[in-house]
Amino acid sequence: MSKVTKKKSETKTKNTRAAKTTAAKATTIEPAEPIINQRGRILQEYGTVIKLPIGLSESICLKSVNALNEVLADTITIRDMYKKHHWQVAGHTFYQLHLLFDKHYEEQTELVDTLAERIQRLGGIALAMAGDIAEETNIERPPRGREEAPVQISRLLEAHEIILKECRQYAKDADDIGDDGTNDVLVSDVIRTNERHVWFISEHLVDVPMVEAG
Numbered sequence: 070m071s072k073v074t075k076k077k078s079e080t081k082t083k084n085t086r087a088a089k090t091t092a093a094k095a096t097t098i099e100p101a102e103p104i105i106n107q108r109g110r111i112l113q114e115y116g117t118v119i120k121l122p123i124g125l126s127e128s129i130c131l132k133s134v135n136a137l138n139e140v141l142a143d144t145i146t147i148r149d150m151y152k153k154h155h156w157q158v159a160g161h162t163f164y165q166l167h168l169l170f171d172k173h174y175e176e177q178t179e180l181v182d183t184l185a186e187r188i189q190r191l192g193g194i195a196l197a198m199a200g201d202i203a204e205e206t207n208i209e210r211p212p213r214g215r216e217e218a219p220v221q222i223s224r225l226l227e228a229h230e231i232i233l234k235e236c237r238q239y240a241k242d243a244d245d246i247g248d249d250g251t252n253d254v255l256v257s258d259v260i261r262t263n264e265r266h267v268w269f270i271s272e273h274l275v276d277v278p279m280v281e282a283g
């Protein structure tokens with residue numbers, strides 16, 4: 070670019086900036102007025118990690134982030150399935166299942182936050198929105214309609230097993246690459262909580278007599 074053309078280009082950029090500033094000032098009514106309908110650039114693309122000073126390489130962080138996002142998608146799905154079943158459960162065990170499903174919903178919600186914040190702490194981006202979760206989850210989508218309690222519990226047990234199997238593999242992978250924090254979250258939080266949930270709900274599918282011994 071010639072000196073003259075470069076100077077013309079710089080002047081044009083300055084003029085454009087000045088025009089934008091003047092326009093912004095002209096449309097500002099009050100300093101306290103909220104500036105709404107804003108959009109902007111993406112700070113970080115999904116699927117990337119930023120380098121944080123935590124003593125782990127970017128490739129290790131990326132591997133753990135990808136694994137954690139898969140567990141997160143399945144954990145959000147089972148959490149929401151618990152709430153669906155909490156609302157829709159029917160029958161003579163309604164009261165206890167209604168309460169138990171909500172307790173597990175709350176505990177899965179805590180896991181969601183733990184997993185998402187672990188992902189952010191590794192420099193990654195946690196999945197969040199329902200549409201993205203639906204695309205990523207490995208858990209079968211239940212129908213919109215109400216189902217019988219044994220079917221609700223069966224669906225939950227299948228979902229728990231998917232999460233437990235993937236967590237055991239990912240915990241081992243994290244251990245192998247030296248990511249102790251991710252290994253700890255998967256074992257101490259996700260695996261232990263899911264195993265306890267399996268125990269509590271699977272006992273409801275044991276067909277024992279309620280009044281007279283068989």
Ligand SMILES: [Fe+2]
Nearest residue numbers: 155156167171
């Ligand atoms: Fe409720």
